[in-house]
Amino acid sequence: MDHSQCLVTIYALVVLLGLRIEEGAGQHYLHIRPAPSDNLPLVDLIEHPDPIFDPKEKDLNETLLRSLMGGHFDPNFMAVSLPEDRLGVDDLGELDLLLRQRPSGAMPSDIKGLEFYEGLQPGKKHRLSKKLRRKLQMWLWSQTFCPVLYTWTDLGSRFWPRYVKVGSCYSKRSCSVPEGMLCKPAKSVHLTILRWRCQRRGGQRCTWIPIQYPIISECKCSC
Numbered sequence: 001m002d003h004s005q006c007l008v009t010i011y012a013l014v015v016l017l018g019l020r021i022e023e024g025a026g027q028h029y030l031h032i033r034p035a036p037s038d039n040l041p042l043v044d045l046i047e048h049p050d051p052i053f054d055p056k057e058k059d060l061n062e063t064l065l066r067s068l069m070g071g072h073f074d075p076n077f078m079a080v081s082l083p084e085d086r087l088g089v090d091d092l093g094e095l096d097l098l099l100r101q102r103p104s105g106a107m108p109s110d111i112k113g114l115e116f117y118e119g120l121q122p123g124k125k126h127r128l129s130k131k132l133r134r135k136l137q138m139w140l141w142s143q144t145f146c147p148v149l150y151t152w153t154d155l156g157s158r159f160w161p162r163y164v165k166v167g168s169c170y171s172k173r174s175c176s177v178p179e180g181m182l183c184k185p186a187k188s189v190h191l192t193i194l195r196w197r198c199q200r201r202g203g204q205r206c207t208w209i210p211i212q213y214p215i216i217s218e219c220k221c222s223c
Contacts (some may be wrong), residue, residue: 080161101162103138107141114137131168148216148217151166164193184221190213190214192213
């Protein structure tokens with residue numbers, strides 16, 4: 001079932017629901033320099049386990065590392081130590097339930113532009129009341145709303161800052177009516193952080209290099 005077919009099915013169901021309401025009253029190891037990518041879903045980092053590739057304490061001078069980061073350090077998405085406001089895995093479901101009840105931001109244009117009519121046969125169309133139309137739009141939006149859920153992730157000592165806030169799409173239940181569609185990554189953005197890079201040619205040499213680390217920035221309900 002493609003996206004347009006899914007919308008048609010949802011639209012038909014919502015119209016029928018609207019009629020009932022009216023009658024009744026009313027979602028190998030990592031390369032040294034990962035390249036920016038729009039390919040989704042994002043791939044988890046896999047690091048070589050040998051501690052010989054870890055930075056030493058003298059390599060973790062925060063003042064020096066901040067100067068290397070320059071204006072790329074974003075305290076909203078990066079942290080040197082694990083923030084206290086972190087969310088655990090078990091909290092994601094509870095947060096998702098709360099967000100699904102109260103969608104935020106601008107209503108999607110494909111939902112805002114829906115016209116609801118009493119009856120599906122040509123010549124028998126009558127617009128629903130403005131209040132009922134708004135109620136149906138909010139109901140449909142709450143069912144298909146796919147917020148990005150952010151959690152702090154420890155990238156390990158080979159990355160600085162080692163804690164990055166990453167996004168995820170909650171997909172443990174369907175985001176459509178009828179069921180079948182799930183919340184999936186739709187867009188990503190890139191954070192510039194530092195990576196500890198080691199080379200063994202002519203003796204092991206290590207240094208911090210800037211890389212672009214992708215995080216999910218938008219989720220959508222899709223087939």
